[in-house]
Amino acid sequence: xxxxxxxxxxxxxxxxxxxxxxxxxxxxxxxxxxxxxxxxxxxxxxxxxxxxxxxxxxxxxxxxxxxxxxxxxxxxxxxxxxxxxxxxxxxxxxxxxxxxxxxxxxxxxxxxxxxxxxxxxxxxxxxxxxxxxxxxxxxxxxxxxxxxxxxxxxxxxxxxxxxxxxxxxxxxxxxxxxxxxxxxxxxxxxxxxxxxxxxxxxxxxxxxxxxxxxxxxxxxxxxxxxxxxxxxxxxxxxxxxxxxxxxxxxxxxxxxxxxxxxxxxxxxxxxxxxxxxxxxxxxxxxxxxxxxxxxxxxxxxxxxxxxxxxxxxxxxxxxxxxxxxxxxxxxxxxxxxxxxxxxxxxxxxxxxxxxxxxx
Amino acid sequence: xxxxxxxxxxxxxxxxxxxxxxxxxxxxxxxxxxxxxxxxxxxxxxxxxxxxxxxxxxxxxxxxxxxxxxxxxxxxxxxxxxxxxxxxxxxxxxxxxxxxxxxxxxxxxxxxxxxxxxxxxxxxxxxxxxxxxxxxxxxxxxxxxxxxxxxxxxxxxxxxxxxxxxxxxxxxxxxxxxxxxxxxxxxxxxxxxxxxxxxxxxxxxxxxxxxxxxxxxxxxxxxxxxxxxxxxxxxxxxxxxxxxxxxxxxxxxxxxxxxxxxxxxxxxxxxxxxxxxxxxxxxxxx
Numbered sequence: 001x002x003x004x005x006x007x008x009x010x011x012x013x014x015x016x017x018x019x020x021x022x023x024x025x026x027x028x029x030x031x032x033x034x035x036x037x038x039x040x041x042x043x044x045x046x047x048x049x050x051x052x053x054x055x056x057x058x059x060x061x062x063x064x065x066x067x068x069x070x071x072x073x074x075x076x077x078x079x080x081x082x083x084x085x086x087x088x089x090x091x092x093x094x095x096x097x098x099x100x101x102x103x104x105x106x107x108x109x110x111x112x113x114x115x116x117x118x119x120x121x122x123x124x125x126x127x128x129x130x131x132x133x134x135x136x137x138x139x140x141x142x143x144x145x146x147x148x149x150x151x152x153x154x155x156x157x158x159x160x161x162x163x164x165x166x167x168x169x170x171x172x173x174x175x176x177x178x179x180x181x182x183x184x185x186x187x188x189x190x191x192x193x194x195x196x197x198x199x200x201x202x203x204x205x206x207x208x209x210x211x212x213x214x215x216x217x218x219x220x221x222x223x224x225x226x227x228x229x230x231x232x233x234x235x236x237x238x239x240x241x242x243x244x245x246x247x248x249x250x251x252x253x254x255x256x257x258x259x260x261x262x263x264x265x266x267x268x269x270x271x272x273x274x275x276x277x278x279x280x281x282x283x284x285x286x287x288x289x290x291x292x293x294x295x296x297x298x299x300x301x302x303x304x305x306x307x308x309x310x311x312x313x314x315x316x317x318x319x320x321x322x323x324x325x326x327x328x329x330x331x332x333x334x335x336x337x338x339x340x341x342x343x344x345x346x347x348x349x350x351x352x353x354x355x356x357x358x359x
Numbered sequence: 360x361x362x363x364x365x366x367x368x369x370x371x372x373x374x375x376x377x378x379x380x381x382x383x384x385x386x387x388x389x390x391x392x393x394x395x396x397x398x399x400x401x402x403x404x405x406x407x408x409x410x411x412x413x414x415x416x417x418x419x420x421x422x423x424x425x426x427x428x429x430x431x432x433x434x435x436x437x438x439x440x441x442x443x444x445x446x447x448x449x450x451x452x453x454x455x456x457x458x459x460x461x462x463x464x465x466x467x468x469x470x471x472x473x474x475x476x477x478x479x480x481x482x483x484x485x486x487x488x489x490x491x492x493x494x495x496x497x498x499x500x501x502x503x504x505x506x507x508x509x510x511x512x513x514x515x516x517x518x519x520x521x522x523x524x525x526x527x528x529x530x531x532x533x534x535x536x537x538x539x540x541x542x543x544x545x546x547x548x549x550x551x552x553x554x555x556x557x558x559x560x561x562x563x564x565x566x567x568x569x570x571x572x573x574x575x576x577x578x579x580x581x582x583x584x585x586x587x588x589x590x591x592x593x594x595x596x597x598x599x600x601x602x603x604x605x606x607x608x609x610x611x612x613x614x615x616x617x618x619x620x621x622x623x624x625x626x627x628x629x630x631x632x633x634x635x636x637x638x639x640x641x642x643x644x645x
Contacts (some may be wrong), residue, residue, distance in 0.1 A: 086547055114550030125545040129563045142551035142559065190549070 011095075012194055012226050013060040013083055018092030020078050020250075023049030030090045040250065052078040054250040056092075060194070060226055065217065067229045067241030069273075075250035076230045080196050083228060084117045085109060097193070114143045118187030122199040124179045126171035132158065132182050133167035139190035157189035158182070160219060177208035184216065188223070195220070197229040201236065213239050234273050238262075238282065246270055262354075263287050279352055285319060286312035288351035289333045289341030299330075304339050307332040312340065316351050319343055377506045392513045399459050399512060406451040411442050414451075426631035437624035446595060446617045453594035453621060456584045460516050461577050464523035468576070469569075471524075472531025482532060489525040497522050497583055501590050515587030515596075523580040530572030534565035570633035577625045585618055595621065 021029050021043065029047040032038045040051045053075045060066045070076040081087040082094060085101050094101050097116055104112060118139070126135045134141075137154035145153070158164055161181040171179055180200055187195050197216075201209045217240050220227050231237050237244045238258040245255045246269075254266035262282045265271035289312075292304060308326045310319065312333050322331050323345065333341045381388070406414060415438045423431035441450035475482035500521050504514035538561050546556040562569075588596020595618050602611025 084548060086544060110550040110552060112550070113548060117548075119545075119548040121541055121545065123539075123541040125539075125541040127542065127560065127563065129566075138545075138559075139549045142546075142549055142555045196548075 010062040011059045012062050012097060013058075013228065014093075014095040015056055015058050015079075015083070016093045016095075018056045018079075018082060018094060019054060019090045020052040020075070020082060020087060021049045021090040022052055023047065025049055026090055034091060051075075051250050052087075053082065053089075056247075056250075056252050058245055058252065058255060060228055062193070062226055063221075063224055064242045065220055065227045065229060065240055067231060067237035067244045068247060069231055069234055069237040069244055070247030071232055073249075074247040076232075076247050077198060078250075079247070080198055080228055080230050083194075083196060084113055084119060114139065114190065116192050117194045117196060118190055118192035119196040120180070120183045120187050120198065120200045122202055124171075124176075124183045126179055126182055128171055130170075131167065132163065132169050132171065132174070135171065135182055136167075136185045136189050138186055143190070153191075154185070154189045157185040160188060161185045161215070175208075177204050177212060180204065180212065184219075188219075188225075193226060195225055195227045197227055199230050199232065202232065209236070210239075216240065234277060238277065246273070258282050259284060259287070275354070279354060280316040280320070283316050283351040284312060285310055285314045285331075285333045285343055286341070288316070288319075288347040289343045290347060291341055292339055295330070295342040295344070302328070302330065304330075304332050304342055307342065309334045309339075310343075311335065316348060319348055323348065373503070377503060380507060388507055392508055395459065395513050395516055399455055399516070402455040402458055403452055406455060407448060411438075411447045415439065415442070422628060422631070426628060426635065430627050430631040433627045434624055437620040440620045441617045444613045444617050446598060446614060449593070449595045449598050449614070450617055450621055453581070453584055453596065453618075456512065456516060456519070456587075456592060456594055457577065457580050457621075457625065460519035460523055460580045460584065461573070463516070464520045464527055464576055464580065465573065467520070468524045468527035468572075469531050472528040472572075473535055475528065475532040476535035485528075489528060492521060493525045498586055498589065500583075501587065505590050510591040512592050514590055515584060515592030518587060519580050519583040522583045523576045526575040526579060527572045530568055530575065531565075534568030534572065535561060537568060538564040567633060570629065574626065574629040574633065577629055578622060581618070581622055581625060 019030065019033060021033075023029065025047045026049050029038070029043050029049040032046065033043065038046070040054055043049050043051055056075075056079055058066070068076045068079060078087060082089050083096065085094075085104075089102065096112065099112070101109065101112065127138065130138070133151060133154050136158050137145075137150040140150040140153060155164065155167060158167060161184050163178060163181050163185065166174065166178065171182065174182065183200065200216075201212050204212065213236060216227075229237070229240055231240075234244075241258065243255060243257055244261055246253045246261065246266075248269050254261060254270050256264075259282050261270060262274050262277055262279055265274050290298075295302075295304065307328055307330050308322050309332050310322055312335050314322075314333075319331055323329065329345045331343045332339045333343060409417070415435060418438060419431045419435045422434045438450075441447055471485070475485060497518070500518035501514065504518045504521075508514040508517060542560050542564060543556065546560045551559065584592060584594065585596040585599060588594065588598070588600040591597070595614050598614035599611055599618070602608070602614055
């Protein structure tokens with residue numbers, strides 16, 4: 001654990017108004033966008049160019065898991081490849097660890113990819129002619145680390161993902177979930193600060209996927225790594241991400257915590273997505289409580305001080321448990337010793353159903 | 360109008376060109392001749408120095424350890440046949456010719472094939488050349504080769520190289536185009552240098568197809584080397600030519616069957632290597 005040296009406010013990856021335009025006339029389109037502020041549709045009409053990523057801005061802090069959620073064609077895979085310059089941005093600025101990556105020369109870029117930014121792929125991309133151990137040590141091998149040290153580090157990384165006994169096997173002898181663990185171990189062995197995860201668990205069956213999601217989150221947090229995690233599955237984004245960006249047609253529609261996205265969707269597109277998500281672990285007391293004054297006005301004979309108490313961060317599941325234990329139908333929400341609101345059964349039902357709170 | 364005027368006669372232009380080459384580049388061709396003769400001589404001597412049965416035992420042991428037991432049995436039968444047919448020396452000469460021709464063909468075709476997979480325009484430019492090289496009847500190559508290098512083993516080798524390049528080149532390009540894109544992306548994302556990507560990702564992934572190309576190159580070279588018996592290349596081709604010109608059925612047939620034996624030997628050995636490559640897990644105990 002090296003959380004002590006992690007400054008959560010430090011921005012590791014900073015994207016500012018990044019565009020990626022594909023097509024033979026991309027240059028002209030970029031010029032038109034920066035001069036005249038053309039929209040995506042106009043770019044397609046006037047220049048026959050496809051906008052992959054449009055005006056995307058985001059910051060990833062140290063130690064944070066940042067999820068980018070979007071359907072296929074939303075530009076999320078393009079966006080993640082802009083972060084390590086596998087794709088060159090058409091416009092905008094991307095800074096990683098304070099260095100503008102567009103300005104790096106080939107050798108500097110290779111050094112940054114090798115030391116600072118790891119990547120895990122949906123297709124896993126294991127080299128079939130190498131053993132699990134040799135695959136896990138690949139990043140170190142191209143960096144020029146001596147064989148003994150490389151094997152030791154790779155073995156340690158494989159131990160972390162629970163594959164310590166499989167080092168001498170070949171990738172084709174492993175199941176899909178195990179292969180993806182090797183992919184993760186390969187990224188971890190190089191010890192980068194930032195790990196880019198490009199839909200790593202999408203091809204796995206649901207049970208294994210859940211298991212890997214939990215392990216990934218736990219591992220990333222315990223190692224103090226930052227991660228950018230691409231997914232098309234909002235539930236996965238909510239399970240894993242500290243913050244989530246929702247992308248649609250190359251545009252980042254909303255960035256926020258899981259709770260913010262579920263309780264305050266920015267537009268109809270996001271609310272459609274959010275509709276099927278279970279809220280009982282996401283919605284917290286502070287967003288379903290009624291202010292004390294309002295509660296007192298409605299229920300003058302009820303004393304808020306005798307109700308069971310909880311914190312504003314208690315989720316709906318916890319509130320339901322408390323309500324079941326209580327002989328009353330309301331719970332007080334207490335912060336710094338003072339009652340700041342009351343959660344009623346109505347409020348809980350509203351929170352579960354997702355209708356806007358009265359408060 | 361006289362139709363003869365429209366007749367196209369490339370020879371009229373080629374002959375002066377060959378003369379000019381002969382006049383101005385004679386030292387160069389001479390050096391090439393000497394180099395090829397030296398390498399050929401060395402390989403031939405190596406193959407013929409030990410008594411035939413010793414060579415056979417060594418070859419069988421090598422294939423048993425490096426390829427497989429089955430291939431080593433084929434090797435034993437093929438070499439024994441050549442020996443018993445009375446063409447041991449000729450067979451070894453042919454093997455030496457094929458070896459030298461294939462090494463040079465691959466040395467030329469491999470880098471060009473990689474270039475063709477990297478640059479579309481280069482591929483488009485060489486494709487018609489390769490088409491011509493593959494469709495022109497092979498013995499036509501012998502004419503310019505003989506004009507420049509005169510009779511003997513060197514023009515045979517040169518013609519064989521020209522004949523062996525197209526399949527190797529095409530399959531090299533195919534092999535490199537088939538390297539999975541996600542593995543290349545892995546290389547870039549890991550910060551691997553272009554050199555590392557070539558040696559650690561591209562060549563290992565391309566190896567099975569490259570070995571198919573090598574197999575093709577070997578067999579086509581053998582066919583050409585036999586044909587080159589016509590220009591005095593020696594070896595089994597010379598025996599076939601002798602059988603043909605003297606109308607000696609028995610000689611021709613024995614030489615022909617020895618060629619088949621050598622062909623099977625070369626094919627099985629190169630294919631055995633290929634199959635081993637495709638099963639890396641089986642090669643080493645996991």
